[in-house]
Amino acid sequence: MAANPGTDLPPVSDDVQSIPGGLAKAATGISGFDEVTNGGLPRDRSTLVCGPAGCGKTLFAMEFLVRGITQFDEPGVFVAFEESAEDLIANVASLGFDLEQLEAEGNLVIDHVDVAGWEVEDTGDWDLDGLFLRLAAAIDQVGARRVVIDTIETLFGAFSNTTVLRSELRRLFGWLKARGVTSVITGERGEGTLTRHGIEEYVSDCVIVLDHRVTEQTSTRRLRILKYRGSLHGTNEYPFLISETGVSVLPITSMGLRHGVSTERISTGVARLDAMLGGGGLYKGSTVLVSGTPGTGKSTLAAQFCDAACRRGERALYFAFEESEAETIRNMASVGIDLRQWVDADLLRFQCSRPSLLGLEAHLFAMQKFVAELDPAVVVMDPVSDFLRIGNGEDVSAMLTRQVDFLKARQVTALFTSLSSEPEAADQQLASLVDTWIFVKTLEGNGEHNRVLYVLESRGMAHSNQIREFLLTGQGIELADVYVGPEGVLTGSARQAQEAKERSDGMARLEDLEQRRVNLERRRESVEAQTAALWREFHDEAEVVEQLLSTGSTGTEDRAGQRAEQGRLRRADIDDRDAGADQVDLSEERDAEVPSR
Amino acid sequence: MSDPFDPDRPIADDPEMWHLRLYVAGQSPKSLNAFANLKRMCEEHLSGRYEIEIIDLVEHPSLARSDDILAVPTLVRRLPAPLRKIIGDLSNTERVLVGLRINPV
Numbered sequence: 001m002a003a004n005p006g007t008d009l010p011p012v013s014d015d016v017q018s019i020p021g022g023l024a025k026a027a028t029g030i031s032g033f034d035e036v037t038n039g040g041l042p043r044d045r046s047t048l049v050c051g052p053a054g055c056g057k058t059l060f061a062m063e064f065l066v067r068g069i070t071q072f073d074e075p076g077v078f079v080a081f082e083e084s085a086e087d088l089i090a091n092v093a094s095l096g097f098d099l100e101q102l103e104a105e106g107n108l109v110i111d112h113v114d115v116a117g118w119e120v121e122d123t124g125d126w127d128l129d130g131l132f133l134r135l136a137a138a139i140d141q142v143g144a145r146r147v148v149i150d151t152i153e154t155l156f157g158a159f160s161n162t163t164v165l166r167s168e169l170r171r172l173f174g175w176l177k178a179r180g181v182t183s184v185i186t187g188e189r190g191e192g193t194l195t196r197h198g199i200e201e202y203v204s205d206c207v208i209v210l211d212h213r214v215t216e217q218t219s220t221r222r223l224r225i226l227k228y229r230g231s232l233h234g235t236n237e238y239p240f241l242i243s244e245t246g247v248s249v250l251p252i253t254s255m256g257l258r259h260g261v262s263t264e265r266i267s268t269g270v271a272r273l274d275a276m277l278g279g280g281g282l283y284k285g286s287t288v289l290v291s292g293t294p295g296t297g298k299s300t301l302a303a304q305f306c307d308a309a310c311r312r313g314e315r316a317l318y319f320a321f322e323e324s325e326a327e328t329i330r331n332m333a334s335v336g337i338d339l340r341q342w343v344d345a346d347l348l349r350f351q352c353s354r355p356s357l358l359g360l361e362a363h364l365f366a367m368q369k370f371v372a373e374l375d376p377a378v379v380v381m382d383p384v385s386d387f388l389r390i391g392n393g394e395d396v397s398a399m400l401t402r403q404v405d406f407l408k409a410r411q412v413t414a415l416f417t418s419l420s421s422e423p424e425a426a427d428q429q430l431a432s433l434v435d436t437w438i439f440v441k442t443l444e445g446n447g448e449h450n451r452v453l454y455v456l457e458s459r460g461m462a463h464s465n466q467i468r469e470f471l472l473t474g475q476g477i478e479l480a481d482v483y484v485g486p487e488g489v490l491t492g493s494a495r496q497a498q499e500a501k502e503r504s505d506g507m508a509r510l511e512d513l514e515q516r517r518v519n520l521e522r523r524r525e526s527v528e529a530q531t532a533a534l535w536r537e538f539h540d541e542a543e544v545v546e547q548l549l550s551t552g553s554t555g556t557e558d559r560a561g562q563r564a565e566q567g568r569l570r571r572a573d574i575d576d577r578d579a580g581a582d583q584v585d586l587s588e589e590r591d592a593e594v595p596s597r
Numbered sequence: 598m599s600d601p602f603d604p605d606r607p608i609a610d611d612p613e614m615w616h617l618r619l620y621v622a623g624q625s626p627k628s629l630n631a632f633a634n635l636k637r638m639c640e641e642h643l644s645g646r647y648e649i650e651i652i653d654l655v656e657h658p659s660l661a662r663s664d665d666i667l668a669v670p671t672l673v674r675r676l677p678a679p680l681r682k683i684i685g686d687l688s689n690t691e692r693v694l695v696g697l698r699i700n701p702v
Binding site for chain 1: 665683
């Protein structure tokens, strides 16, 4: 089984098909379908594709055949009970399928079985060998590996003996399996049953249900794999589209979470916001949701984001769902963001459309097509909340999940804006999809309302928890600090007043400081004066002491002489010996001191 | 107008002439029964003014497509117009006569 060259989806893994004892599969080549079925339809078996009129089952079956021929070299037979070959050829020509050429090349047989003109009278025993032989002849004619029977239940209108018909249908499906062809049988949905006549009973290997629902004037086609014997398969309802290139199944999980991640950062275009996001801005390939109430500058933030990308020489794609290109350019010029230059330089492309123009899936398809064409580095969707007008929350979030996966797989950094009066509640579903969730809202007070911005969530980075005032200036967006005081967060003129107050407070503090400095200087002078005085006092005293010290030795001699004198005078009172001892001491003292002089 | 019971009238030009074609698949019991039943009925009700052509789809499978045949046996009344098809081994004579719009003799 070949890979899948006709689509840009990843090729079907060979592993799935080569599981020992696993079911061999025939890739359909239908965009997205081979992914949800892990490889396609069960090979050499029959698959029932059923649904209401107009659900796209004939087209699905035809694409299975055509892609089988063009991509997998497997010729096919289309047995048409409802439409003539001419009608079929005309109907699928718009999808680029040239059935006539495929027939001419000997790869396709379209066999129209017209049962409408019959007047069948049942006169006894019969079987469907005519159909079998007819089919066998067609299969042999082109060496077919694939067969489509569309819609076999028409036979129930032609044959009254349903007992025989049922047993013949059972035999037919057994025969197809034995012939080694992979077949698709279509059936119209019945009341409370998958098909009007319950043929799902005979086609038991794989059952695919298609649906076509209209909700709020928008139709969405859905595909579900009800049953796939012997194979893993996705169980979700997958939206699908019929576009100019055929059926396109858009599996929610088709991209999975396999996309690579980047640690490279890119700027949001607002330096202060980059700083709030851990300093470097957004991770490349991440998705940002900017939620906010009306008039909070979400589009301006988106425009500045594009502007920054274009300044780096990267391409930007701006999906606008509310404003036209001209309006956006004009409005952004008023805040100093010149987008015109980037449009002229072919770096910025606008895609403007009303959400109600297309269904969700068609929007998704169109957007992915543009992204694939332009290959932008950044994408803006402004606002995604508009999709809620054409689908319910779950559908929108499913679609955006696929968009996010698609963009991440391409490493496209995306910014979605979302408008709602209660963003916290309304965007919860979206928040789980995105990497960074930024809030812009207005705070009212003092007779004005002012924008503030904060980063509620930003995965993988140490983001700021601060609320910043969001200012739209003539030079784009600026973020300013807000003041948090006893009266709450101050913004706008209150913030300016607070700034002025702080400035004047600052002045006062400055004056006070100067005064203190002067006072200190004075104090220093006074201390120095006092110190000088003390030193002077000390020096005076020291001088006195010095003088005293210098005269101190003579004084001692005087005192000794005086004592000797007194001793002599008091001789009458003391004995001679004592007096003599005194004299000796004195003489010794004198002798000892004399040499030192 | 010629006598419808004249055995010598030319078959192709006779508006009363019946041209029947029986599609079968091989020599199955159903095929053989159908042929026997048809032959008997024609002799009984269309004696001398019928022509039966047997087509075995096993030998000529492409004719199944060109004549739009699904079930076998299928009996096609090619003439008189309009074309009518009835299926089955023709064992229910009453239904065959109704299906072919033959008024029983």
